[in-house]
Amino acid sequence: MAKNTMMRAVQYNTYGGGAAALKHVELQVPSPKQDEVLLKMEATSINPFDLRIQKGIVWPFLPRKFPHIPGIDAAGEVFEVGSGVKNFKAGDKVVAVLFNICGGGLAEFAVAKENLTVSRPPEVTAFQGAALPIAGLAAHECLLRTPGFNYEKTGQQLNLLITAASGGVGQYAVQLAKLGNAHVTATCGARNLDLVKSLGADEVLDYKTPDGAALKSPSGRKYDAVIHCATGFPWSTFKPNLSTNGKVFDITPTPSVFMTYALQKLTFSKKQLVPLLMTPKKEKLDFLLNFVKEGKIKAVIDSIHPLSKAEEAWAKSIDGHATGKIIVEP
Known part of the structure; x- marks a missing residue:
């Protein structure tokens, strides 16, 4: 040139x-x-x-x-x-x-x-x-780090929560989770409830309602993992909603998230707030692009x-x- x-x-x-x-x-x-x-x-x-x-x-x-x-x-x-x-x-x-x-x-x-x-x-x-790329890879990475999750839909069904499910990462997280062995509870604004349901979420909460603000599953489930795409929820809101070994993956971690994670590691806490640090990989992007090609995610x-x-x-x-x-x- x-x-x-x-x-x-x-x-x-x-x-x-x-x-x-x-x-x-x-x-x-x-x-x-x-x-x-x-x-x-x-x-x-x-x-x-x-x-x-x-x-x-x-x-x-x-x-x-x-x-x-x-x-x-x-x-x-x-x-x-x-x-x-x-x-x-x-x-x-x-x-x-x-x-x-x-x-x-x-x-x-x-x-x-x-x-x-x-x-x-x-x-x-x-x-x-x-x-x-970045949104899909972030959602995929959270699922790969969730113990027991797989796209073959084998093993025990996992209960997942996805916050801000109508956003860039959240939309992919819902779709990818439903390709695997997961029951999905999702939060979003009232105007996007139908959209998130159409992406495959089993339960959808308006985050402005009392149950939505408390992140409580309508069916009373405890979450094995949370893909946290929103902001403004303290650890104290997540903790009572998690299963014994539940993990919260924060896709936009702040310094306080890293501090909480370090403290939990030091105290051997089974419930953990995990900051997502992602390194993009070519093979993972290609994997997701094939899902788009096949119409499995959009x-x-x-x-x-x-x-x-x-x-x-x-x-x-x-x-x-x-x-x-x-x-x-x-």
């Missing part, structure tokens, strides 16, 4: 500032390194983790430098490959996690590591592909925004009431 080829992108120059800090710029199209592919972007999605990076919550690790182009999920077409890339060629449709290079999705082009890129089947649209998409209005998508994500995923397309 000619070195003077330019692209549109959205970036911010410092921590904080929310949607107002996003700047529309023209930049040189990046060149892929030996183990990278250059993608002509078709879609990306916004995750809570993107917002946490902007707020400085993962300082000093991310972003690695300013200015920073956010966006971790990517769906697009391979435009150019690095000299060491063996499994992709120009024209291939793919889904990728841009995590290891700290983002880049809010642009017309982005580079991805070959080992975090998977082929996108023709049955999967760019929007479906972009909605999947992406619930809240809204689609052009790159020229990326700040509207960002503000909607900050608001925290999206139903499913927020997509941005170049």
